[in-house]
Amino acid sequence: xxxxxxxxxxxxxxxxxxxxxxxxxxxxxxxxxxxxxxxxxxxxxxxxxxxxxxxxxxxxxxxxxxxxxxxxxxxxxxxxxxxxxxxxxxxxxxxxxxxxxxxxxxxxxxxxxxxxxxxxxxxxxxxxxxxxxxxx
Amino acid sequence: xxxxxxxxxxxxxxxxxxxxxxxxxxxxxxxxxxxxxxxxxxxxxxxxxxxxxxxxxxxxxxxxxxxxxxxxxxxxxxxxxxxxxxxxxxxxxxxxxxxxxxxxxxxxxxxxxxxxxxxxxxxxxxxxxxxxxxxx
Numbered sequence: 661x662x663x664x665x666x667x668x669x670x671x672x673x674x675x676x677x678x679x680x681x682x683x684x685x686x687x688x689x690x691x692x693x694x695x696x697x698x699x700x701x702x703x704x705x706x707x708x709x710x711x712x713x714x715x716x717x718x719x720x721x722x723x724x725x726x727x728x729x730x731x732x733x734x735x736x737x738x739x740x741x742x743x744x745x746x747x748x749x750x751x752x753x754x755x756x757x758x759x760x761x762x763x764x765x766x767x768x769x770x771x772x773x774x775x776x777x778x779x780x781x782x783x784x785x786x787x788x789x790x791x792x793x794x795x796x
Numbered sequence: 797x798x799x800x801x802x803x804x805x806x807x808x809x810x811x812x813x814x815x816x817x818x819x820x821x822x823x824x825x826x827x828x829x830x831x832x833x834x835x836x837x838x839x840x841x842x843x844x845x846x847x848x849x850x851x852x853x854x855x856x857x858x859x860x861x862x863x864x865x866x867x868x869x870x871x872x873x874x875x876x877x878x879x880x881x882x883x884x885x886x887x888x889x890x891x892x893x894x895x896x897x898x899x900x901x902x903x904x905x906x907x908x909x910x911x912x913x914x915x916x917x918x919x920x921x922x923x924x925x926x927x928x929x930x931x932x
Contacts, residue, residue, distance in 0.1 A: 676814065679818075680813040683817030683818045683820075683821060686817075687821060687824075690821075690824060694828075699849055700846040700847060700927065700928060700929065700930055701846060701847070701849050701898065701928065702843065702845055702847070702926050704923070704925075704926060705923045706915075706917075706924060765907045765911070766907070767908060768906045770903065770904055770906060770907075771841055771901045771903050771910050772842070772904070774907065774911075775841035775843060775901075775903070775926060776841070776843050779843040779844075779846065780843075782845070783845035790914065792915075
């Protein structure tokens with residue numbers, strides 16, 4: 661009998677005092693664990709389809725990648741020379757149709773070289789047009 | 797006679813701290829986006845021209861060290877699948893700022909592997925954001 665009375669008088673309150681501590685701990689955890697991802701890249705707006713075909717004319721400057729060698733308008737250049745020559749063209753000040761630089765690469769050209777050429781062209785305001793090799 | 801100033805004890809209201817903390821957690825949970833960065837095995841190329849990307853990308857394409865192609869972290873069979881995938885994602889875009897497609901590729905891969913993927917992105921109408929590391 662006595663036990664029953666005691667049970668009725670018990671107040672079952674949820675302890676909420678530590679809720680704020682838990683919440684702040686969670687915030688701190690997320691702040692420490694979160695990484696703000698900022699990748700570094702180069703933008704390249706490649707013309708496609710008909711635009712690419714239009715871009716290919718005799719006057720359009722061409723960059724050839726043959727393995728480790730780089731050719732700009734059929735003259736062997738280093739990567740630094742390529743950047744200098746592209747800067748001299750002042751592509752950024754020209755209209756979009758005149759900013760096209762053709763990029764041709766031989767079979768087996770590694771992406772590293774391709775990326776460097778792409779970066780040099782894009783950073784100088786050029787629009788890259790990939791030259792497709794004709795299938796025989 | 798100098799009067800002693802009584803030090804008032806100002807109680808800091810801490811009752812609502814828990815609510816504020818939980819509101820902050822909910823805010824971060826709602827606003828944060830789970831990274832879609834594909835966890836692929838590759839070594840990024842290096843260039844002195846890479847910059848931190850400010851624009852948001854509509855899709856992420858990666859080509860790993862074995863030449864496997866991934867679209868938003870999901871492996872695809874061929875470059876043509878990338879074209880259709882990117883094309884589908886770009887249908888709901890309005891401006892050029894929404895056309896950026898992130899492209900990651902292993903530095904050693906040959907042209908035959910990565911160039912069809914680049915062309916597929918260009919054909920789909922995407923602006924390529926070629927990811928690389930800064931060459932200092």
